[in-house]
Every structure is written in C-alpha cells, then in structure tokens.
Amino acid sequence: MTLAAETTRVRSPRPSGAGRGRRPVPWFKYLSVAPLVILLLAFVGYPVYELVKTSLGTVRLEQGQFLWEFSGFDNFSRVFTDDLFLTSLKNSLIFILATVALTLLFGIALALIVDRATGRLQRVAQNILIWPAIVAPVVVSVVWLLILSPQIGLLNRVLDSLGLPEQGWLGQPVGAMASVIAVDVWHWTPIVFLLVYTALRAIDSSLLEAARVDGATYWQTLRSITLPILTPAIIGAAVIRIIMGVKVFDEMYLLTFGGPGTATTVISIYIRSVFFEDFNFGYGAALSVTVVVLVMAVFLVAVGVRRMTRSGGRRD
Numbered sequence: 001m002t003l004a005a006e007t008t009r010v011r012s013p014r015p016s017g018a019g020r021g022r023r024p025v026p027w028f029k030y031l032s033v034a035p036l037v038i039l040l041l042a043f044v045g046y047p048v049y050e051l052v053k054t055s056l057g058t059v060r061l062e063q064g065q066f067l068w069e070f071s072g073f074d075n076f077s078r079v080f081t082d083d084l085f086l087t088s089l090k091n092s093l094i095f096i097l098a099t100v101a102l103t104l105l106f107g108i109a110l111a112l113i114v115d116r117a118t119g120r121l122q123r124v125a126q127n128i129l130i131w132p133a134i135v136a137p138v139v140v141s142v143v144w145l146l147i148l149s150p151q152i153g154l155l156n157r158v159l160d161s162l163g164l165p166e167q168g169w170l171g172q173p174v175g176a177m178a179s180v181i182a183v184d185v186w187h188w189t190p191i192v193f194l195l196v197y198t199a200l201r202a203i204d205s206s207l208l209e210a211a212r213v214d215g216a217t218y219w220q221t222l223r224s225i226t227l228p229i230l231t232p233a234i235i236g237a238a239v240i241r242i243i244m245g246v247k248v249f250d251e252m253y254l255l256t257f258g259g260p261g262t263a264t265t266v267i268s269i270y271i272r273s274v275f276f277e278d279f280n281f282g283y284g285a286a287l288s289v290t291v292v293v294l295v296m297a298v299f300l301v302a303v304g305v306r307r308m309t310r311s312g313g314r315r316d
Helices: 027-055 074-079 083-116 119-134 137-148 154-161 173-201 205-213 218-247 250-256 267-276 281-315
Strands: 057-062 065-070
Touching: 027 057, 027 281, 057 281, 074 281, 083 119, 083 173, 083 218, 083 267, 119 173, 137 154, 137 173, 137 250, 173 218, 173 250, 205 218, 218 267, 218 281, 250 267, 267 281
Parallel strands: none
Antiparallel strands: 057 065
16 A cells, blocks of 8 residues: 555644633632622721720820820730729629520520410410510610609509509619519510520421330420430520620610619620720720620630530430
8 A cells, every 4th residue: 555545644623712621710709709808807807906906005085186005915904903894794794694594494495385386376476475576675675664663663553552662673783683684584585485496396397206106205305305406506595695695785774874883884884984984995995805705715615515516416
C-alpha cells in the first residue's frame, strides 16, 4: 500500500472558551450573602466595636462634643467592687431564677394539658394562652399597675371588700420583687407554652402508642419518653427566658422604677442610671460588656448541655 492510500487520522477540534473544563467562579454565592454581611457589620459589628472602645476609655461631654480618652481597664476594675452593681446583679439573678423556673413549670404544664384536650376546647385554649405574649410590655405594665396600685389598685379594692387589710404590693421590698416576677411570668409563660407545645405535637405518635400497648401508664410515658424528647425544646426555652430576664426593663421600670430603694434595681436599670443620670459613659459601657460576656457564657453552657443531651440520646 502506498502512503497516499493510508487513512489519515482526523483530529477533532479542541473545545474553546467555557468548554475547556474551567471551574466557574462562585461569584453568585458571595453576592448572595453580601447584603447580610454588610447589615451585620453595620448594625452589629460597628456598635460592638464602639461599645468596647468606649469601655476602654473615659468619655467627657464638652461644648456639645464627646471627647474620648484611653484609660485601659480602669472601668472594668471597678465593676466587681461596685456595691450597686453587685446588688443589681443579685436582684437580676433572683428575678431570672424565679421567672425562668416558673415560666418553664407553667409552660410545660399548660402544653401537656392542652395536648390532652380535644376538638374545639383545644383550639380555644391555644388562642387564649397565646394572647398575653403579643401584648406590648408597656401596655402590660399599665394594666398591672392599675391592679397593684396601693391607692387605686383593683386588688386592694377586692381585699377591702372582703374585710382584709390592704397591701402595699409595690411599696415593700419583698412584695415589689414578687409582684414584678408575677407580672413577668404571666406575660411570658405563653412563649414557653408555644415552644414546648410545638415540640410536643411533633412527637411520633407511634412511640406513645407502643408504650401504651406495652402497659405503660401516662406518667411512665411522660417520664421515659415525652420529657426526654422535649429536653432540647425546654433547654432552648430556658435560654430564651434567661436572655429576656437579663434584658428586662420596661415592666420593672414602669412598675417600681427600681424601688423601693434598690429592691428591684436590676442590671438594665442600673446601667441606664449610669449612662443617663451619672453620664459616666465609659463605666456604663464596661458594665454592658460585662453583661454581654456573662450572657454569652450562659449561652455556651446551654449549647454544651444541649449537645451532650443529643449525643446521649443517640447512644441510647
């Protein structure tokens, strides 16, 4: 055979452009999260930076301008030697422990009760139990002030009509703290109820049915199946209530103004007085940073407990 008769190999043309297998740049992914990052930097990052910066200095107001001077950790060195701060921290701990415990107790109990109801009664109970949480704290404070006021309060009117002595609900240290705790529990128990009830309705009914077939009573099923499954929701509700307890201001301020004396002066009220009455911006910022760090520590502990609970449940 001659060379001319030999078949020639036809080469296919090489792909050009995007067909060469280049990996496209994931620009859309970065552009999608860019607005969120910008908003976080603007509304979270920058305020936190200014707060930390203010806490590390002394701020003076001169001729309508704020003058900042670096002072190191001087403001933080005062925090845990400040008697008023320690008093407000103690009051906050009492308030948080009482309100968290009571709202969890009542919220879980109400969720279990409503879950056992049927038909129209269940729907009515859901609507009634939710509405206190959607009322503004200012409105709640005014309503309860009209109930607890020693002069015009409805509660004292009822006691007087029954021949019982009237009480200074908001004028005594123990009574004032008990009153604001009761108001907070009434206001925010629906939040715990909603979280726990939602988790309760998500439980697989076959688990409960199998327990009943095996002869387990309601209380045995509750202790061995229902409550362990509800534990993550209960921990989440507890964390939310702790954060709300640290932030509490409206009801406490409008009902008692932190009094009588310092009986109901919690952290938020004390920080407000440092900022807007003493005009000590550096020390107020240091108090705020300290509270944020304490809240973050509680949050991390709760996350750790929740992970341990989940891992323990998976091993079981």
